[in-house]
Each structure stands twice: as structure tokens, then as C-alpha cells.
Amino acid sequence: MRFMPSIPLAGRGRAIVGDRAGNVAMTFALLSIPLLGAVGFAIDYGNAARVRAELQDAVDAAALAAVREFDGKSDEQIRKMVDATVRAEAPAGGKSITALTVGVDRATRQVKATATARVGTTLAGVFGQDHLDVSASTSVVGPTNQYVTIYLLLDNSASMGLAATSEAAAAMRKGVGCQFGCHEPEGGQKISNLEYARKNSIKLRIDTLHEGVLDIVSVAKKTDPSATYVKIGVSYLDQQLDNAVKPTLDRSKVEELAKTYSLGDSTFFSQHMEAFTNYVGKSGSGASASDPRKVVLMVTDGVQSHRPWVLKASENDKVAAFDPKECDKLKKNGVTVAILDAMYLPITGDWGYNATLGQPSKTLAGKTRRDEIEPALRACASTSYYLSAADDAGVKLGMTDLLSRYLSSVRLTN
Numbered sequence: 001m002r003f004m005p006s007i008p009l010a011g012r013g014r015a016i017v018g019d020r021a022g023n024v025a026m027t028f029a030l031l032s033i034p035l036l037g038a039v040g041f042a043i044d045y046g047n048a049a050r051v052r053a054e055l056q057d058a059v060d061a062a063a064l065a066a067v068r069e070f071d072g073k074s075d076e077q078i079r080k081m082v083d084a085t086v087r088a089e090a091p092a093g094g095k096s097i098t099a100l101t102v103g104v105d106r107a108t109r110q111v112k113a114t115a116t117a118r119v120g121t122t123l124a125g126v127f128g129q130d131h132l133d134v135s136a137s138t139s140v141v142g143p144t145n146q147y148v149t150i151y152l153l154l155d156n157s158a159s160m161g162l163a164a165t166s167e168a169a170a171a172m173r174k175g176v177g178c179q180f181g182c183h184e185p186e187g188g189q190k191i192s193n194l195e196y197a198r199k200n201s202i203k204l205r206i207d208t209l210h211e212g213v214l215d216i217v218s219v220a221k222k223t224d225p226s227a228t229y230v231k232i233g234v235s236y237l238d239q240q241l242d243n244a245v246k247p248t249l250d251r252s253k254v255e256e257l258a259k260t261y262s263l264g265d266s267t268f269f270s271q272h273m274e275a276f277t278n279y280v281g282k283s284g285s286g287a288s289a290s291d292p293r294k295v296v297l298m299v300t301d302g303v304q305s306h307r308p309w310v311l312k313a314s315e316n317d318k319v320a321a322f323d324p325k326e327c328d329k330l331k332k333n334g335v336t337v338a339i340l341d342a343m344y345l346p347i348t349g350d351w352g353y354n355a356t357l358g359q360p361s362k363t364l365a366g367k368t369r370r371d372e373i374e375p376a377l378r379a380c381a382s383t384s385y386y387l388s389a390a391d392d393a394g395v396k397l398g399m400t401d402l403l404s405r406y407l408s409s410v411r412l413t414n
Contacts, residue, residue, distance in 0.1 A: 045132070048119045051091050052134035055117050058089035059138045063111045067142025068408045072222065075104040082113050090117065098133070109142040142408075145224075146286030148293050149231045149247045150403065152216065153276060154209055155300035157238040157267035158307065159344065161194060164203040164392040171202050179347070194263060205342060206263050208392045209299060212399035213258040216297070217251045219400050223407050227251065230407075231292070235279075237300075238264025241272040243279060266306040273326035283334035295336040295406050298380075299399060301344040302373040303357065310352045319356035321372040324379035331382060338402040339381040341388035342395050344373060 062085035066078045079102040096117040103112040114137040163169035169179040224230040232254050233247035284291030302322040309315040347353040357370040378386045387398040
């Protein structure tokens with residue numbers, strides 16, 4: 001049996017006092033409270049930062065949408081619009097918003113908004129911090145009443161005589177054995193395909209194009225109801241360049257033109273784009289009627305073509321995609337170039353298509369020459385001003401979308 005040595009009572013007291021064996025546990029216990037608090041605050045502040053970012057997105061979106069309505073709504077309507085949008089887009093459906101102020105300045109066409117939201121805490125609540133308040137502010141300047149001239153450059157070449165819808169294409173094939181309205185009498189009828197389409201109310205792409213022009217006029221009227229700032233000009237491009245309506249504030253001239261049309265034959269971009277560029281001239285500051293900003297809205301299928309090139313095998317290669325270099329001088333002159341690609345859809349059952357655009361591409365591996373069209377038109381367009389449309393509705397919507405995008409350009413100021 002082993003005995004511990006005898007220690008005097010006074011010595012035992014000193015031993016207990018000097019014993020540090022439990023210090024680590026005691027220290028951890030004492031430090032765990034602030035450590036837990038720090039972790040809790042970090043989690044809660046991270047959540048608050050996320051909510052603030054979402055709140056910022058909501059006020060930005062609301063103000064950006066509101067400035068586009070300056071000419072159609074009162075100040076009070078704009079305030080209500082911003083309020084409703086922020087509350088709809090804010091975290092938790094806006095239930096956490098405790099304050100929301102909206103300012104409208106007609107003189108500078110500016111909308112300001114500030115929103116405050118309350119974010120509940122978790123661990124931080126143990127220390128008496130049961131919520132955090134976050135705020136987000138924005139200031140958006142809308143489009144001013146600058147002077148703008150819109151140049152519509154419309155491709156009215158033979159390919160725009162293509163049936164506008166699948167139903168129209170079926171009707172043309174049934175009636176004349178061809179879905180193009182541009183060809184001379186074929187299929188046994190004594191009138192041209194175009195006349196056949198007209199007599200049977202068959203819609204062609206040229207009809208869609210003119211409906212789009214009427215929609216463009218509607219956008220201009222909404223943007224500039226007093227017909228003071230926004231001029232519209234219309235040019236046609238086929239074998240000739242026809243500046244049919246010089247830029248005008250008289251929308252009726254444009255509307256009248258849209259009720260009539262002429263379907264051309266060939267498309268000679270390379271011969272006429274330089275003349276059109278000189279006709280448009282340089283874009284201005286928009287500060288006066290004599291120095292307007294300028295935008296060209298070009299609607300085309302992007303194919304340079306001539307009927308004899310299709311008929312003669314040695315010239316098939318001349319049927320080609322638009323050369324984007326034709327747009328360089330326009331953009332250098334400060335003109336915004338908006339392109340609506342009225343897509344030239346594959347017509348694999350047509351011998352002319354198969355002999356030209358259906359042939360293998362020399363620049364795009366595994367593609368056809370038709371596939372060269374889109375990248376060429378994209379390269380022609382100014383940044384963010386290219387759209388494509390494969391059907392009747394898409395062409396019309398695309399025209400107005402591109403113009404609205406230009407006229408409603410806005411910027412965040414903070």
C-alpha cells in the first residue's frame with residue numbers, strides 16, 4: 001500500500017491557490033460569450049448586407065421604369081408607381097420597409113428614391129440588438145427632350161416578298177407553287193405572284209414591314225406628342241436607294257407611305273450604303289433642331305442578291321451576306337445603328353436557295369453561307385442595338401423595341 005506524503009494544512013491552501021489546472025476551461029467559458037456574440041453579429045450583418053443589396057436593386061429598377069413614364073404620367077402617379085414597384089421587388093415583398101420617399105423633378109427629368117428596411121437579427125438579439133436598419137438610395141435621369149432624327153432604312157428587295165407566316169407560305173405554295181410573292185407569273189396563273197397574294201389577302205413580309213412603320217410612328221407620338229423633337233425619315237433599299245420621305249415632323253406623311261409599297265428586285269448594299277451614309281450625315285448633340293441626335297433603324301434580311309446571280313451558276317457566289325464595313329462610317333459619324341434582322345430562313349426545297357445561301361460557308365466550318373448573315377449584321381449594329389426576328393410578330397415588335405430602347409435611354413447618377 002502506498003501513502004501520499006502528509007502536507008500541512010497551510011501548505012494545502014497554498015497548493016490549491018497555486019493550482020492552474022482548470023484555467024483553460026475557465027478562460028474559454030469567459031471568452032465564449034463575446035466570441036458567440038461576434039459570430040452572431042457577423043451572421044446578422046451579412047444577412048443585412050444581402051437585404052440591402054436586394055433593396056438597392058428594387059429602388060434602381062423602380063426609378064428606371066418611372067423615368068420612362070415622364071411624358072405620360074403626373075408626378076403623383078410616378079410616385080405611386082415607384083412605391084408600388086419597390087414594395088413588390090423588395091425582400092419579403094416589401095413588408096420589411098419602414099420608410100420610402102420618392103422625389104420627382106420635372107425640370108431635370110429626374111426621379112430620386114430612398115427606402116429603409118428593417119432586418120430582424122438572430123444571435124445578436126441575445127445582446128439586445130433585435131434588428132438592423134438598412135437603406136438604399138438612387139437617382140435616375142431620364143431622357144431629356146432632345147432633338148432626334150430617326151432614319152428608317154427598309155429593305156424592300158425581292159426577298160421581302162416572302163410569305164410572312166407559315167399559313168401564308170402554305171397558301172402561296174398551294175396557289176402558285178412558290179412562297180415568294182416577288183416572282184413573275186408561274187404555276188399556270190396569268191398574274192404575278194405579288195398580284196396573286198394581293199387578290200387573296202396573303203400577307204407578305206413587306207406588309208409586316210409597313211405595319212412596323214405604323215408602330216414606329218405610334219412610338220414617336222407617345223414620346224413626342226407635340227411633334228416638336230422627333231423627326232422620321234423613310235428610305236427604301238433595293239436595286240436603288242429611294243429616300244421616300246425626308247425627315248419630317250409630319251407623321252401623316254410616314255403613315256401614308258406605310259399604306260402603299262413597292263416591292264423591288266435586287267439588293268445592292270455595296271452600291272448604295274455610302275450614298276445613304278452621306279445622306280444621313282453626322283449625329284449632333286440633340287440640343288437644337290439644327291443639331292439633332294441621329295439613329296438609323298435598318299430592317300433587312302442581310303442578303304445582297306440579284307436575280308441573274310441566282311440564275312447563272314458562275315455568279316451564285318455573289319449572293320452573299322451584308323458586309324458590316326458598310327456601317328463603319330455611320331458609326332464613326334456618331335450615328336447609332338440599330339439592326340433588325342428579319343431572318344432569311346432556310347428554304348431547302350427551293351433550288352435557288354440551295355444554289356446560293358444553302359452552299360457551304362467558306363468562313364464558318366460546318367455552316368452554310370446563310371449562317372454568315374447574323375454575325376455580319378451584329379457587327380454592323382451599335383452595341384446593344386441588334387435584334388433578330390424569325391416571324392411576323394417578331395419583326396413588328398423588334399422595330400418598336402429597338403426604337404424605344406434608343407428613345408428611352410436612361411442613366412443612373414449614383
